[in-house]
Amino acid sequence: MSTVYASPSEIADLVEGVNKAAASFGTAAAAQDGLRVARQNLQHEARKLLNSLEEPNGEVWPRVFQVNVSVAVEIVSQLKLWEKFEGGKEVSMAEIVEFTEADEIIIIRVFRQLTAANLFAESIGPSGPSFALTSLGKPYLHPNHRAFNNFVFFDLIPSIMAMPKTLAEKHYKAPTKETGTPFKWAHGEELWTWLGSHPDRALNMVAGMTSHNRLDAYPWGVELGKLDLKDEDVAIVDVAGGQGHIMGEIRQRNPQIKGQFIIQDLPSTFEAVPTPPTGVQFMTYDIFTPQSVKDACVYHYRHIFHNWSDDDCTTILGQIMPLLKTQPRSKLLLVDVVLPDLNGTMQEAIMDITMFPMGGMERTESQWKQLLAKSGLGIKKIWRGSEPEACIECQIA
Structure with a gap:
């Protein structure tokens, strides 16, 4: 599965943005509340630079645990919106609302999560806000990455969320064959058994695992x-x-x-x-x-x-x-x-x-x-x- 990184010229522009934000510290103290604003600007520019250096496919996994983001990814998948952004296309808020027939306030709040996570870049034009995928958002054009988000979010995270309760009940002992796995503690049966009786979820897991195949470790x-x-x-x-x-x-x-x-x-x-x-x-x-x-x-x-x-x-x-x-x-x-x-x-x-x-x-x-x-x-x-x-x-x- 190919990876689309930020280009060297894009990274150079972001470095320049960080340098400009850092230079503003010299004059910020003179303005009322200026230092706070300068610090926020520098944080924003630095995050943009760091995001551009991330390996886009690799970031899909940890992002599932950012609940606000993984929820938004799932909603965009349910609305069948990802394909609208193929080929670097910029899509307006009006087009999204018309296509999905969703309330505009729902779309606004969902995309607020995704732009904050730098999966989308937002711009304002004559017809209102519009969105385009960033390098971190482009992996979700592939259905296997969306399947991975779905599998981990719905099938694994609930038993992770149950850890404080289940570990306390097991006196903080590591799972064994006799005690079963944490998935069984939370759901009553082992994951592999559960997947066997839920073939649709098993296919989702296989698709999700496929999304992380890089095959570049061994020649x-x-x-x-x-x-x-x-x-x-x-x-x-x-x-x-x-x-x-x-x-x-x-x-x-x-x-x-x-x-x-x-x-x-x-x-x-x-x-x-x-x-x-x-x-x-x-x-x-x-x-x-x-x-x-x-x-x-x-x-x-x-x-x-x-x-x-x-x-x-x-x-x-x-x-x-x-x-x-x-x-x-x-x-x-x-x-x-x-x-x-x-x-x-x-x-x-x-x-x-x-x-x-x-x-x-x-x-x-x-x-x-x-x-x-x-x-x-x-x-x-x-x-x-x-x-x-x-x-x-x-x-x-």
Whole structure:
């Protein structure tokens, strides 16, 4: 999924705006209440600059937790307005009201949230206010980003909001298999069970997860190209790989790579997909059972381990360890977030708390080392891509 950043010239203009606002401090003290106004102006210009430097797709996740903004995003989705702004189009308030048949005061208050969050730029013309998407707003043109906002807001955040109550009831103990996950504490059943009985929400989750596929941490074409693969070889087993969108994209980007691409997941995962993506095949599999494909070049787990506790992760690794010990050429790749040991960002903290309802967590590099060591594994290399996502290449310790 492509990312549209602010251009260098736009950033240069914003830097100039910050410099001008900073220079006004020199004369602000002479005017009544001038220093307060100067400080507000500088804050405003500085925020505009910082917003322009953000990675637009990456900011979709933490923004869900800004309730006023995620609510407004959802309302704009319900009103089917995003498509009106495609191609950089500027849309007037009058056009929005006419199209939606909503009360103007509702549109005013919804877009007030979105302009304050710098998803839209507002201007005033002869026909009144109008709006255009900024670089931070453009990701929402893709339905998968809107699906992610919807899934986290409606399906995960309620159990996060219940944390003060549920954690107190559990005496602030971490979830275990016996106690269940925080999602179960709040809703009476596990998230994965609930999704199985709500296929529409499961599809929404898959679409939302697809919106965060950057695929730039591991150089698939280069590394697989070193293996001299033949058509009959199993190149990759994507364990719990969902409906195959990741492997389908890797295959599409690297058509020269030979060998089979196998997607393993539960039968219910495949039910909504009539056929796998071109160049890959489906295989039913439960990650808590012994691995059935015995001679793959790569065993790949993407965004899996952050869903589970350390104990569950150790059980999952136990299903693959016998093969790794007897197949020295097989690689184990874990694509997941690797948090810094100190001074994590707000985005990273929000990603971690999002995992709480399902009993999982994001891990620091030190925590990854401790987890892998329990299974007799170490880290050979951490391949870095769009931060904080990384690809951990494991080795027998």
